[in-house]
Every structure is written in structure tokens, then in C-alpha cells.
Amino acid sequence: MTETTAITEELLRVEGVTKRYGANTVLDDVSFTIGRNEVVGLLGDNGAGKSTLVKIMSGVVPMTQGAYFWEGTRYDGIDRQKTEELGVETIFQDSALVPQMSITRNIFMGREITNPLGLMKMREMDRITTEILDTVVTIEGIKSAKQLVGSLSGGQAQAVAIARAVHFKRSLLILDEPTSALAVRATEALLAYLRQLKGEGVSSVLVTHNLHHAYEVCDRHIVMNHGRKILDVRREETSVEELTAAVVEGAVGVERFRAGTF
Numbered sequence: 001m002t003e004t005t006a007i008t009e010e011l012l013r014v015e016g017v018t019k020r021y022g023a024n025t026v027l028d029d030v031s032f033t034i035g036r037n038e039v040v041g042l043l044g045d046n047g048a049g050k051s052t053l054v055k056i057m058s059g060v061v062p063m064t065q066g067a068y069f070w071e072g073t074r075y076d077g078i079d080r081q082k083t084e085e086l087g088v089e090t091i092f093q094d095s096a097l098v099p100q101m102s103i104t105r106n107i108f109m110g111r112e113i114t115n116p117l118g119l120m121k122m123r124e125m126d127r128i129t130t131e132i133l134d135t136v137v138t139i140e141g142i143k144s145a146k147q148l149v150g151s152l153s154g155g156q157a158q159a160v161a162i163a164r165a166v167h168f169k170r171s172l173l174i175l176d177e178p179t180s181a182l183a184v185r186a187t188e189a190l191l192a193y194l195r196q197l198k199g200e201g202v203s204s205v206l207v208t209h210n211l212h213h214a215y216e217v218c219d220r221h222i223v224m225n226h227g228r229k230i231l232d233v234r235r236e237e238t239s240v241e242e243l244t245a246a247v248v249e250g251a252v253g254v255e256r257f258r259a260g261t262f
């Protein structure tokens with residue numbers, strides 16, 4: 001069973017995406033659209049194919065078959081450079097940070113603010129970093145923007161990766177399990193920020209195992225099961241219970257939920 005919902009204005013669309021690793025098909029004919037100003041939850045059990053989809057949307061791994069459209073234009077051979085140009089910003093599960101560098105340097109890596117002589121404007125970058133850390137990712141225990149990333153906890157480091165992605169907010173922000181190591185307050189701040197970004201015209205895709213978080217913040221939910229899309233439904237047409245049934249039991253779970261037997 002596959003359900004789709006109409007989108008008003010299309011940002012990213014993938015069609016018929018299949019990904020094989022050798023004989024193993026990890027994504028099977030997956031199609032969906034991310035609308036402009038939409039927060040979309042990408043849900044599913046372990047191994048359902050969510051991270052692989054994130055990597056394909058970000059151009060990090062090539063699809064075996066399928067098509068990638070951005071604002072209606074088809075792009076073949078999409079790669080990381082192209083998605084960066086288009087305006088896709090991704091926080092991967094294992095976001096690469098440099099432990100020997102400060103939080104500020106990590107956030108601005110490759111996109112440093114410089115003066116006309118090419119020298120880095122450290123004070124300005126530190127100020128922006130402090131502002132992001134205070135407002136977006138309110139993480140306990142970070143003392144200063146100058147702190148080395150290597151001295152942070154896992155959750156604090158994750159927050160830096162998030163800060164980096166949200167500062168350079170562009171058209172589409174993809175977050176692969178961003179809240180897995182965040183404490184309650186930081187998680188709430190991040191979820192609120194995704195909604196704020198939406199108001200500013202930035203769409204996001206949130207991969208999470210926390211269905212309550214997804215339901216709270218997402219306009220639409222896509223549920224994957226064994227490499228297939230089994231549900232694509234607007235928030236107002238579903239419930240945490242139905243999403244749970246879909247994640248736990250797949251298409252059968254949705255049918256059972258709707259029949260009142262889940």
C-alpha cells in the first residue's frame with residue numbers, strides 16, 4: 001500500500017528511487033516530494049532505508065535507478081557539490097567535526113567570514129556562534145564559542161553540527177536523527193527552530209525514531225519499511241498511534257490500525 005498527498009509548491013522530488021548494494025536492494029522504487037515551507041518527518045524502523053534516502057537526497061551516494069528533481073527541473077548524476085549549489089544542507093548521523101578546532105571554526109569551516117585582505121574575522125564569527133548557541137541549540141555546559149570541539153560531550157558536539165547547518169540555512173535542511181543525543185531542553189529548542197525556519201521559507205526533513213517529536217513538528221510524515229515507502233500522510237490525516245503502527249508493523253500495521261485491530 002502506498003499513499004501520497006498533493007503538495008502545493010514543489011521543492012525537491014524524487015521518483016522511482018532504487019538503491020542496491022550488490023544483490024541487496026535497500027531502497028525499492030521510492031517516490032516523494034518535499035514542498036516549499038514544509039517540515040517532513042522521515043520515519044521507519046532500524047534499517048528501513050532512511051539514512052540511505054538522506055544520503056541520496058544530499059548527493060552523497062548515487063541512486064542505482066530513479067530521478068531527482070529540484071523545483072521541477074530534473075538533475076541527472078546528482079552529487080554533493082550539486083546539492084550544495086541547489087541549497088541542501090544536511091546533518092548526517094556522524095556529522096564530521098574537527099575536534100582540534102573551536103566551535104566557531106567548526107561552524108564556519110569552508111565558509112569563513114573574511115575581510116578584504118582574506119583574513120578571518122574571528123570576533124564576528126565568535127559573536128554569531130555565541131548567538132546561535134544561545135538561541136537555537138541551547139546546550140548546557142558549553143562555555144564559549146572558542147571551546148575546542150574535542151572537549152565537548154556527544155550531545156554538545158551534535159549541537160554544534162546542528163548550529164552549523166542552521167546558520168547557513170538555505171532551501172532545504174535535512175537532519176538525520178538530530179535529537180538522539182540532545183537533552184530535553186535542547187530538543188525542544190531545535191524543534192521550535194524548525195518551525196521558525198519554515199516561517200522563513202526553509203523546508204526541512206527530520207529523520208527521527210521519536211514519533212512524538214515528529215508528530216509535534218512535522219506537517220507531513222513519510223514512513224519507510226524495508227526500503228519501501230508505505231505511508232505519506234499529512235499531519236491532520238494521521239496520529240501518533242497510526243505512525244507507530246506503520247513503523248512497527250509496516251503496511252499491515254496501518255491496515256490493522258485503520259481496522260481498529262492494532
Ligand SMILES: Nc1ncnc2c1ncn2[C@@H]1O[C@H](COP(=O)(O)OP(=O)(O)OP(=O)(O)O)[C@@H](O)[C@H]1O
Nearest residue numbers: 021024026044045046047048049050051052053224
Ligand atoms: N554502504 C552500504 N553497503 C551495504 N549495505 C548498506 C550500506 N548502507 C546501508 N546499507 C543497508 O541498507 C539498509 C538500510 O540502511 P539505512 O541506514 O538506510 O537504514 P535506516 O532506516 O537509516 O536505519 P537506522 O534507523 O537504524 O539508522 C540496511 O539494511 C543497511 O544494512
